[in-house]
Amino acid sequence: MSIARLREFVSDLTDIVGDDLHEAALLDRMRAPMTRLLAKDDWLPDAFAQPHPEFYQQYLLHCDPKQRFSVVSFVWGPGQKTPIHDHTVWGMIGMLRGSEHSTRFEVVGPDQPLRVAQTDVLEEGGIDVVSPSVGDVHQVSNVYDDRVSISIHVYGANIGRVRRHVYNGETGGVKEFVSGFSSSVVPNLWNAN
Secondary structure (H helix, E strand, C coil): CCCHHHHHHHHHHHHHHHCCCCHHHHHHHHHHHHHHHHCCCCCCCHHHCCCCCCCCEEEEEEECCCCCCEEEEEEECCCCECCEECCCCCEEEEEEECEEEEEEEECCCCCCCCEEEEEEEEECCCEEEEECCCECCEEEEECCCCCCEEEEEEECCCHHHCCEEEECCCCCCEEEECCCCCCCCCCCCCCCC
16 A cells, blocks of 8 residues: 555645635645545555444544645444534545435524535545535435445645534534544655555
């Protein structure tokens, strides 16, 4: 296994983010590097692909030193899902293994039920984006009840430290949270291979 593909991805993103682009242009330029990263599933270290029997895992793969972006692997055990949540920053999701189901919601108003806006299934190699400007509130689940799915996420901040929100779909209630990460180590991008 070679981490070179991830190292190249991080290098490309560092250049793109450094160009100080508007969000739409930035996300557009990130599609090609994400497509290349997803093209071959031979680079994700096993330690960052491990499911938990009860909870999905969010493993930090890289955080820009200036916290302009972070790269995370999301590992979904069979049938696992997130609560309804937002990100408050731009994000790009690429499906590496398996498949995930995403339901986007519209926040109607205080103390009102959320409205389903869109449902999608992201297959291997597929890419999706989130942000406050294009739709940021969603719930994600592993499509499969019998196998693991893994997606690679890039966010416009250190997502493990961002104050975000979970929503009650029926009441519209909102609670703040900070996600953190599922591990205390990151892969060594500077390894020779």
